[in-house]
Amino acid sequence: MSSTHRPLTSRLRKIRSKSISRSQSQRRGLRVLTELRRLNASERRAVLNRLIELEADAYSNILDDLTRSADESFQMLDAMENDDAANQSR
Numbered sequence: 001m002s003s004t005h006r007p008l009t010s011r012l013r014k015i016r017s018k019s020i021s022r023s024q025s026q027r028r029g030l031r032v033l034t035e036l037r038r039l040n041a042s043e044r045r046a047v048l049n050r051l052i053e054l055e056a057d058a059y060s061n062i063l064d065d066l067t068r069s070a071d072e073s074f075q076m077l078d079a080m081e082n083d084d085a086a087n088q089s090r
Contacts, residue, residue, distance in 0.1 A: 036044060 036047065039047065
């Protein structure tokens with residue numbers, strides 16, 4: 001059944017649960033900000049450096065996945081081209 005045919009109460013329940021999890025996430029973010037304000041400058045800088053490292057790691061993992069996927073795709077393309085060349089030489 002498509003989402004447009006779901007009963008209204010079911011859709012409302014889903015929306016409500018998303019908004020609850022969003023508000024919980026916002027509260028956690030506010031708590032983190034509150035704690036960050038209590039840190040001195042060097043501690044905040046250390047936190048910032050660690051966040052930058054985490055982001056770099058995340059992007060590095062994404063880049064590694066994309067590179068691996070591209071390599072696999074090019075290998076498949078090479079195999080298809082080899083098959084085509086073999087079929088044309090017959």
